[in-house]
Amino acid sequence: GFSFSSDEALDMRMDRSQGLTADKIVNSYTENEICRILNEYSDERFAKRIAKAIVDARRRKRIANCTELAGIVSEVYKGKSRREKIHPATRTFQALRICVNDELSEIKKGLEEAVDLLNTGGRLCAISYHSNEDRIVKNFLREADRHGIVRVITKKPTIASSEEARQNPSSRSAKLRGAEKI
Numbered sequence: 001g002f003s004f005s006s007d008e009a010l011d012m013r014m015d016r017s018q019g020l021t022a023d024k025i026v027n028s029y030t031e032n033e034i035c036r037i038l039n040e041y042s043d044e045r046f047a048k049r050i051a052k053a054i055v056d057a058r059r060r061k062r063i064a065n066c067t068e069l070a071g072i073v074s075e076v077y078k079g080k081s082r083r084e085k086i087h088p089a090t091r092t093f094q095a096l097r098i099c100v101n102d103e104l105s106e107i108k109k110g111l112e113e114a115v116d117l118l119n120t121g122g123r124l125c126a127i128s129y130h131s132n133e134d135r136i137v138k139n140f141l142r143e144a145d146r147h148g149i150v151r152v153i154t155k156k157p158t159i160a161s162s163e164e165a166r167q168n169p170s171s172r173s174a175k176l177r178g179a180e181k182i
Contacts, residue, residue: 004070004089010063012093012100022096026063031055041095041104041132049076050092066093085169094130104132111140115149118181124150125178128157134175141179150179 010023025034031051038047050073057063057072070089077088098104114124126141128134134157144150157175165172
């Protein structure tokens with residue numbers, strides 16, 4: 001249940017043994033809680049409208065799968081000017097996935113463990129795909145640099161050229177940052 005173009009159940013768990021699912025968020029969280037998740041994890045500009053549409057839709061009928069949720073979100077975007085080339089439900093699904101899997105905490109843990117595993121002179125490279133991830137990576141590397149644990153190699157993130165982004169659309173939002181263990 002990760003794709004908005006499928007009839008899969010609203011699951012989005014990377015670890016099936018954990019309890020929280022996207023279904024639980026979508027079908028039982030309050031409008032304010034859903035709005036907060038959309039704002040916090042994806043900077044969704046229509047978070048309030050989407051949260052309201054979700055709550056209104058589930059009053060009529062339980063939201064059972066990804067296609068239904070994507071349709072609800074798409075209706076919110078209907079008639080709105082869209083400069084972006086992404087599906088209207090992309091940010092909503094991203095926010096739900098991040099929340100369900102506690103991905104932002106996992107990134108910080110992963111960075112800490114990676115630095116611990118490095119030998120002196122070893123390099124750590126991290127690719128982030130949205131602003132929340134990038135902020136965590138940037139702040140982690142800065143703080144580790146300040147404490148003399150690593151030396152940041154990339155003062156600014158390396159991003160895909162327009163040619164690469166054209167050939168590989170998933171690279172358009174990628175930011176690469178690196179550091180060397182001292």
